[in-house]
Amino acid sequence: MAPRIVQISTSALICSFVLLPLLAVWGQADGPTGLGPADWSALRFTILQAALSALLSTLSAVPLARALARAQFWGRAAVIRLMGAPFILPVIVAILGLIAVFGQNGWLNTGLRSLGFGSFSIYGLQGVLLAHVFFNLPLATRMILLGWATIPQERLRLGQSLDLRGFARFRLIEFPMLMTVLPSAVVVIFVICLSSFTVALALGGGPKSTTLELAIYQAFRFDFDFAKAALLGLVQLGVSALAAVFALGFAWGHQLGIGLDRPIALGRHSTLQKYLDGVVIGAALLFLGLPLLLVLGNGLGSVTSLPAAVWMAALRSVLIALGATALCMLLSLSLLSRGGEAIATLGITVSPLVLGTGLFLIARPYVNPFEISLWVTLCVNALMSLPFAVRILRPEMSQVDANFRWLSASLGLSRLGWWRWVVWPRLRRPFGFAAGLTAALSMGDLGVIALFGDAERATLPLKLYQLMGSYRMEQAAGCASLLLILSFGFFWVFDFLGRRNA
Amino acid sequence: MLDLQNLKIRQGSFQLTASLCGLDAKIYAIMGPSGAGKSTFLAALAGFLPVSSGAVLWNGQNITGLRPAQRPMAMLFQDNNLFPHLSAKRNVALALTQRRYLSSIRQEQVKAALSRVGLGGFEASKPGELSGGQQSRVALARVLLQDKPILLLDEPFTALGPALKNEMLDLLQTLAQERQATVLMVTHDPNDALRIADETLLLSDQVLSPPQPTTQVMASPPKALAAYLGLD
Numbered sequence: 093m094a095p096r097i098v099q100i101s102t103s104a105l106i107c108s109f110v111l112l113p114l115l116a117v118w119g120q121a122d123g124p125t126g127l128g129p130a131d132w133s134a135l136r137f138t139i140l141q142a143a144l145s146a147l148l149s150t151l152s153a154v155p156l157a158r159a160l161a162r163a164q165f166w167g168r169a170a171v172i173r174l175m176g177a178p179f180i181l182p183v184i185v186a187i188l189g190l191i192a193v194f195g196q197n198g199w200l201n202t203g204l205r206s207l208g209f210g211s212f213s214i215y216g217l218q219g220v221l222l223a224h225v226f227f228n229l230p231l232a233t234r235m236i237l238l239g240w241a242t243i244p245q246e247r248l249r250l251g252q253s254l255d256l257r258g259f260a261r262f263r264l265i266e267f268p269m270l271m272t273v274l275p276s277a278v279v280v281i282f283v284i285c286l287s288s289f290t291v292a293l294a295l296g297g298g299p300k301s302t303t304l305e306l307a308i309y310q311a312f313r314f315d316f317d318f319a320k321a322a323l324l325g326l327v328q329l330g331v332s333a334l335a336a337v338f339a340l341g342f343a344w345g346h347q348l349g350i351g352l353d354r355p356i357a358l359g360r361h362s363t364l365q366k367y368l369d370g371v372v373i374g375a376a377l378l379f380l381g382l383p384l385l386l387v388l389g390n391g392l393g394s395v396t397s398l399p400a401a402v403w404m405a406a407l408r409s410v411l412i413a414l415g416a417t418a419l420c421m422l423l424s425l426s427l428l429s430r431g432g433e434a435i436a437t438l439g440i441t442v443s444p445l446v447l448g449t450g451l452f453l454i455a456r457p458y459v460n461p462f463e464i465s466l467w468v469t470l471c472v473n474a475l476m477s478l479p480f481a482v483r484i485l486r487p488e489m490s491q492v493d494a495n496f497r498w499l500s501a502s503l504g505l506s507r508l509g510w511w512r513w514v515v516w517p518r519l520r521r522p523f524g525f526a527a528g529l530t531a532a533l534s535m536g537d538l539g540v541i542a543l544f545g546d547a548e549r550a551t552l553p554l555k556l557y558q559l560m561g562s563y564r565m566e567q568a569a570g571c572a573s574l575l576l577i578l579s580f581g582f583f584w585v586f587d588f589l590g591r592r593n594a
Numbered sequence: 595m596l597d598l599q600n601l602k603i604r605q606g607s608f609q610l611t612a613s614l615c616g617l618d619a620k621i622y623a624i625m626g627p628s629g630a631g632k633s634t635f636l637a638a639l640a641g642f643l644p645v646s647s648g649a650v651l652w653n654g655q656n657i658t659g660l661r662p663a664q665r666p667m668a669m670l671f672q673d674n675n676l677f678p679h680l681s682a683k684r685n686v687a688l689a690l691t692q693r694r695y696l697s698s699i700r701q702e703q704v705k706a707a708l709s710r711v712g713l714g715g716f717e718a719s720k721p722g723e724l725s726g727g728q729q730s731r732v733a734l735a736r737v738l739l740q741d742k743p744i745l746l747l748d749e750p751f752t753a754l755g756p757a758l759k760n761e762m763l764d765l766l767q768t769l770a771q772e773r774q775a776t777v778l779m780v781t782h783d784p785n786d787a788l789r790i791a792d793e794t795l796l797l798s799d800q801v802l803s804p805p806q807p808t809t810q811v812m813a814s815p816p817k818a819l820a821a822y823l824g825l826d
Contacts, residue, residue: 495674498642503740504663509692517679 095507102426103435109475110438113450114329120322120453127323130299134307135327141217141292141303142285145224146278152225153232153277154270156376159369160233161240171373172237175230178380180529180583182536183227183290184553185572188560189383190214190223192390192569199386219295220303224288228281230380235280239273240266283335287328287443290538294557304328308445312543318453325446336441387576391569395577398570405555406574409535412466412551413582416473416534417527423474424481424526428489436482439475444539447472452544465544469551473534480533481526485519492518524590531582536575552578596744596776598802601648603631603638610635612648612802614795619774621767622805623787626797627822632780633672635802636748639778640669652744668742670750675733676721682708682732683717689739707735711765727758731765738769745770747779751786763790784812784823 160172178186194200194214201211214222243265251265289305296306304324311321427436451468455461461468496514505513538553545554552575559568596617603610610631624632637643639650641662649658652666662669676685686704687696696704708714711731721729730751737745747766751759767790770777778795781787787794793805798818815825 496677498637498662498669498671499674499677501642501662502640502667502669503688504661505688506692509688513680513684513688513692514677517677 098426099429099432102423103432106423106435106438106475106478109471110442110447113447113454114442116450116453117322117325117329117446120319121326126320127327130302131307131320131324131327133299134302134304134324135331137217137296137301138286138303138305138328138331141220141224141301142282142288144217145221145228145285146282148221149225149228149281150232150236150274150277153229153236154274155372156229157233157236157240158266159372161237163366163369163373165370171377172234174380175234175237177580178227178230180532180536180579181227181384182538182553182572182575182579183223183288184294184538184556184560185387185536185576185579186226186383187223187291187294188556188568188572189385189387190219190226191560192386193383194219194222199382215295216298216301217296220291220301223291223295224281224285226380226383227291228284229376231284232277232281233376235277236270236273239269243269279335279338283332283338286332286335287445289443289445289542290553293538293542294560304331305443305445308449309543312449312452318449321449322453325443325449328443328446332443333441384576387569387572390566391571391573394566394570395574398567398574401550402552402555402559402567402571402574405550405552406578408466408549409552409575410578412470412473413531413534413578415470416477417531417586419470420474420477420481420530421523421527423478424485427478427482428486433479433482433486436478439478444472444476444537445543447475448540448543451540462544462546462549465541465546465549466551468544469537469539469541470534472540473537474530476537476539477526477530477533480529484522484526484529488519488522489515521590524586524588527590528583528586531586532579535579535582595651595653597651597654598639599649599651601638601650602646603634603643604646605631605634605643608634610797610800610802614802614804617776617778617805619770619776620792621770621777621779621790623791623794623808624778624780624797624802625782625784625787625794625811625819625822627818628782630797631800632797633748635797636669636746636778636780640667640746641665665744666742667744667746668737668740669746670730670733670737670748672749672752675750676729678721680720681717682713682719682721682724682735685721685732686736686739689736689741703739704735707738708732710738710769711735726754727762730754730762734762734765734769738773743774744776744778747777749780749782752782759786760789766790788812 160168191214192198194212196211196214198214204211213219247265251261256264287305288303289309292301292303292306293309296302302310304327308321308324308328311317311324424436427433448468451472452461455464455468492515500510500514536553538551538557541549541551541554542557545551547558550558552571556568556571556575559565559571596614598612598614601612603612608631612635624635626632634643638645641660641664645658649656651657657665676682677688680688683704686707687700690696690700690703705714705717708717711734713728713731713735716724716728716732719728721732724732733750751762754762763786766777769775779786779791787808791808794808794811795805796803796811796816796819798816811819815823
């Protein structure tokens with residue numbers, strides 16, 4: 093454990109970094125009378141899309157998880173690992189891929205048109221839902237899969253010896269498990285979607301499909317109405333705080349690093365079921381994989397010919413990602429306790445846009461906020477990854493403490509010796525994993541920077557968004573490929589460094 | 595010479611008292627019913643748990659307030675006696691230094707300690723690559739280099755099979771006699787006590803009773819011990 097004084101000052105630092113912007117937002121906000129019909133509609137849409145996204149993702153995850161749980165095929169472990177990938181996938185890249193498949197000139201609509209059907213629009217509610225399912229279907233699948241893995245072997249064998257089949261088996265063995273897992277999956281995804289910004293920015297918009305986050309952005313960026321932005325920020329804060337309290341009982345983050353090595357012996361299933369499982373898994377892979385393959389297919393070739401402005405943006409993003417990772421890991425090491433975990437979670441209960449608005453308001457009297465936009469982005473990115481880093485590191489740290497504290501005390505290890513010989517060798521692997529996640533998340537983040545960023549200070553995701561906005565699709569694809577490579581590259585490098593020789 | 599003066603240990607509602615004098619270079623077994631507090635007693639003696647009153651004296655010097663590493667004691671726990679990520683050599687070397695650099699003298703010391711417990715040539719092995727018995731030997735080698743006059747053992751060989759356990763007990767006995775060490779060994783197996791312990795301390799009804807010759811204790815065990823051993 094870190095010394096008490098370090099723990100306390102880190103906690104104080106984080107609290108003030110979160111609370112001061114909130115106070116600033118509070119001070120700026122109009123009374124509740126300031127909420128117009130458009131704002132109420134944004135609130136309604138935010139909740140509606142989050143609820144629908146959560147239900148759709150979770151329900152479609154059930155058959156997929158069931159198929160993955162019992163199917164036995166080559167590459168099963170890889171497919172399950174791949175289900176963790178969307179977590180670090182830059183949202184804006186995925187959206188570009190989804191547009192390539194489902195957009196106006198995408199594969200789907202080209203096919204529909206040639207068959208003489210009407211076309212599907214990726215913009216509006218259905219587009220937001222599509223993107224949210226794309227991101228959260230794998231998350232829900234992993235959570236439910238974990239549920240299947242926790243059914244005790246004995247119960248499955250008991251089922252087999254009682255010759256439970258079909259519906260009886262489902263009702264007696266699987267249904268009770270689903271009832272414990274599904275609510276938490278729904279709640280977690282609901283909370284995630286409540287403050288989803290990038291998806292709404294790219295695919296939503298207009299009076300009918302604007303989320304609160306998007307409304308904050310618009311009030312800020314286009315109307316320069318800081319009071320309105322602050323008021324909406326408070327509403328957003330209320331909604332997500334309510335949801336967070338609701339979700340507090342449900343653990344998340346656990347499912348980030350698991351490997352489910354063995355298929356689960358549910359009992360015999362027919363050949364028809366095996367084919368159905370294959371179809372379900374194949375369809376999911378197509379849905380999740382095709383957009384990314386299209387991005388890479390369209391863009392890899394043009395990466396080398398990207399303009400200098402894109403490379404500059406990439407450099408900025410790389411530096412921010414490295415800085416955010418260093419900051420986040422440093423903070424997380426001093427927060428490896430129960431109280432520390434609570435402090436770390438504080439960061440994500442406040443949405444980045446609200447935080448950004450507050451920081452903007454604080455900075456405005458003293459400096460030109462746009463000049464510090466990259467620093468703010470770095471800090472906010474570190475803060476957003478902090479809960480994940482702490483959750484990944486803490487179990488190992490508790491283990492180290494429980495197993496080796498006495499042995500170390502009897503050897504008289506100094507604080508330095510304790511870290512060097514005991515903690516670091518044990519913590520290295522999860523540390524590398526957490527650093528990889530942080531770097532990748534920071535690399536792909538499009539939040540605060542959208543609020544503050546201008547052309548001279550764009551990060552790579554913002555640059556990509558700007559290219560998409562001006563319909564330079566070929567450059568956008570190249571830019572997206574670069575972003576994808578950098579994000580996954582960061583994750584891979586850090587994770588590898590943690591594992592090497594361990 | 596180890597003396598315990600009215601030592602009282604309290605852990606929630608649990609409490610025990612120990613008053614002993616003149617424990618010297620012998621092997622003492624500590625026996626008693628499950629839950630009597632044998633491990634708690636040992637942990638308090640080693641300085642891992644605070645005592646509520648009384649004093650521990652070593653050769654007349656009060657050592658009650660010292661940190662575990664400052665006490666003239668080395669301890670073997672039930673498990674986690676080795677760092678699984680460090681080689682046998684490094685595990686043993688931590689008894690000498692916390693620096694990465696090992697002088698050639700220290701290298702030799704580590705090598706000699708490992709050979710002494712029969713593990714010459716296993717310097718580079720990690721605990722995971724060693725058998726249970728070999729792991730116990732590495733831990734013993736480290737204890738040798740810690741070079742403390744008192745050795746506390748909290749059933750460290752319980753996980754080993756009977757033959758291997760006896761082998762380790764014999765090795766322990768040899769090493770203890772060589773070094774004139776005072777050994778306190780918690781065990782639940784009367785055969786362990788009979789095998790190497792000169793004297794046995796009984797812990798029951800929250801009191802640690804003074805040492806008696808082990809053979810005598812086993813020949814006519816007091817009621818609480820007899821019940822624990824299933825002899826009545």
